[in-house]
Ligand SMILES: [Zn+2]
Protein backbone atom coordinates (compact mmCIF):
# COMPACT_ATOMS: atom_id res chain seq x y z
CA UNK A 1 0.00 0.00 0.00
CA UNK A 2 1.38 3.39 -0.93
CA UNK A 3 0.28 6.96 -1.35
CA UNK A 4 1.64 10.48 -1.66
CA UNK A 5 3.27 12.51 1.08
CA UNK A 6 1.08 15.46 2.12
CA UNK A 7 4.05 17.80 1.86
CA UNK A 8 6.49 16.68 -0.81
CA UNK A 9 4.18 14.45 -2.91
CA UNK A 10 6.74 11.69 -2.76
CA UNK A 11 5.69 8.07 -2.32
CA UNK A 12 4.91 7.00 1.25
CA UNK A 13 5.26 3.33 2.13
CA UNK A 14 3.14 2.59 5.17
CA UNK A 15 5.28 -0.36 6.21
CA UNK A 16 8.31 1.88 6.63
CA UNK A 17 9.01 3.02 10.19
CA UNK A 18 9.69 6.60 9.15
CA UNK A 19 6.56 6.94 7.03
CA UNK A 20 3.30 7.97 8.68
CA UNK A 21 -0.36 7.41 7.93
CA UNK A 22 -3.06 9.30 9.83
CA UNK A 23 -6.06 7.03 9.41
CA UNK A 24 -8.53 7.95 12.16
CA UNK A 25 -10.00 10.80 10.16
CA UNK A 26 -13.39 10.24 8.64
CA UNK A 27 -13.15 12.09 5.35
CA UNK A 28 -9.43 12.24 4.71
CA UNK A 29 -6.35 10.09 4.97
CA UNK A 30 -3.05 11.89 5.41
CA UNK A 31 0.29 10.32 4.60
CA UNK A 32 3.62 11.93 5.28
CA UNK A 33 7.29 11.20 5.66
CA UNK A 34 8.51 11.65 9.20
CA UNK A 35 11.18 14.06 7.99
CA UNK A 36 8.59 16.16 6.16
CA UNK A 37 6.31 16.35 9.20
CA UNK A 38 9.26 17.32 11.37
CA UNK A 39 10.26 20.09 8.99
CA UNK A 40 6.71 21.48 9.18
CA UNK A 41 6.54 21.17 13.00
CA UNK A 42 3.57 18.79 13.06
CA UNK A 43 5.55 15.98 14.73
CA UNK A 44 6.47 16.28 18.41
CA UNK A 45 8.58 13.71 20.22
CA UNK A 46 7.09 12.89 23.62
CA UNK A 47 9.69 13.44 26.27
CA UNK A 48 8.68 10.46 28.39
CA UNK A 49 9.01 7.99 25.54
CA UNK A 50 11.35 8.39 22.61
CA UNK A 51 9.42 5.69 20.74
CA UNK A 52 6.19 7.71 20.74
CA UNK A 53 5.43 10.85 18.78
CA UNK A 54 2.46 13.21 18.62
CA UNK A 55 1.42 14.16 15.12
CA UNK A 56 -0.89 17.06 14.37
CA UNK A 57 -3.09 16.41 11.35
CA UNK A 58 -2.46 19.16 8.77
CA UNK A 59 -6.04 18.81 7.50
CA UNK A 60 -8.11 19.06 10.69
CA UNK A 61 -5.65 19.80 13.50
CA UNK A 62 -6.40 16.65 15.52
CA UNK A 63 -3.46 15.13 17.38
CA UNK A 64 -2.65 11.45 16.95
CA UNK A 65 -0.28 9.43 19.09
CA UNK A 66 2.02 7.11 17.18
ZN1 LIG B 1 7.59 13.86 2.13
Ligand SMILES: [Zn+2]
Nearest residue numbers: 025057059060
Ligand atom coordinates in the same frame (compact mmCIF):
# COMPACT_ATOMS: atom_id res chain seq x y z
ZN1 LIG C 1 -7.40 14.96 10.23
